[in-house]
Amino acid sequence: MGHERSPSDEPAWAAHHRNSFLQRFGGAPEGVRLFFAPGRVNLFGGHLDYNGGPVMPTAIDRGTFLALRPRPDRVLHLESRMDSQGLRFDIDRVPRERCGRWVDYPVGVIRELLAWQAERRPEMHLQGLDILFGGNLPVGAGLSSSASICVGTAFALSEVWDLGLSRREQVHSALDAERGFVGVQCGIMDPYAIGMAKPGHLLWLDCKDQSYEHLPIDFDRLSIVVANSGVQRELAAGEFNKRVAQCAQAFQALRRYAPEAQVLRDVAPETFESHRVRLEPTLARRAQHVVNEVERTFLAREALLRGDLEELGGFMTATHRSLRDNFEVSSPELDLLVEAAIECDGCYGSRLTGAGFGGCTVLLADPASVPAIVEHVRQRYAAEKGWHPDIEVFQGDEGPRTIGA
Ligand code: GLA
DSSP states (O other): OOOSSOTTOHHHHHHHHHHHHHHHHOSOSTTOEEEEEEEEEEEEOTTOGGGTOEEEEEEEEEEEEEEEEEOSSSEEEEEETTEEEEEEEEGGGOOSSOOSSTTHHHHHHHHHHHHHHHHHOTTOOOOOEEEEEEESSOTTSSSOHHHHHHHHHHHHHHHHTTOOOOHHHHHHHHHHIIIIIIOOOOOSHHHHHHHTOOTTEEEEEETTTTEEEEEEOOTTTOEEEEEEEEEEOTTHHHHHHHHHHHHHHHHHHHGGGOTTOSSGGGSOHHHHHHHGGGSOHHHHHHHHHHHHHHHHHHHHHHHHHHTOHHHHHHHHHHHHHHHHHTSOOOOHHHHHHHHHHHTSTTEEEEEEOTTOSEEEEEEEEOGGGHHHHHHHHHHHHHHHHSSOOEEEEEOOOOOSEEEOO
């Protein structure tokens, strides 16, 4: 957003990233390998993944670039184009504690990969690496820059070290790194959305049994537009973990009335309605969102497959209102972006995306109407907030890959 290169111009980004690597680490260009992992935007199933529900995200054509070159020793040297402070350590002495900076993400994944290697391929000798990270995804905006860097690291190191992890193992290394080392109790959606992406499709992921399928989306009829509020609440991670805990508490209280239920997603709306008075009001609101959102996500899937875009968009806006009122993860800026979008002709619906507490909204629109919608939302936002938000149209993506070979 606001780059000198077109954000999705992959060859230009790749060449730039390779040059940055050479400036940073010196040496010859031979032996430098480049990788890319996308970000994601979630369309349906807000805050359902850690409740075992279905979600419908898509990978986007922006993400993390990694440049790697083997070293003759066993040192891993991690640098980023977005932060002047890198980290160097020996493969046999990987940090055990997080430090609260960006390196926690790749370090967490490296720990997972080394544990995998020690168990599955102990005979292998691993070489040190110089690694440069960079990207064209806004950080902390709800587009999963963290899962992008984690899945990208798992994919790239599995390739360079020739470990042979399956894609699902890469996804789970990324997930375990974020949960275990970085300390965010995130659900499975983000790394799956990135790792299992297929162009021209949304991912339908059932977070209870981790099964997934790809649902076609026609980008000639439907544009996915993302508006960045430019505001991120400081306490976002803490608030996110609080929502995870509240859902777990609500499930504990409700499960005695739904003996078959394994996760909150399994509690039927009627069961919830009959027993909601037994829940403390905040927990009741959280559970209300989850049970309704499960139903809405199944209905949205049907609407997508039928090609009923008006109905699809209506579900999206209903999701936003529930995330605002019941789950309480919206912000005045996100509400303004949504309201400004849905008053436009050709906008089918809009909602906050990602965890909330700031970050981005997503809207679905008729491609022909996108320029007018973007203009209206930018002007209305600027009139009330004093600056113009970044708004971009995103295409799908094919997932982690080697680039610029
Ligand atoms: C964050 C988490 C995801 C998911 C969303 C909310 O992005 O990382 O696992 O819970 O919030 O839908």
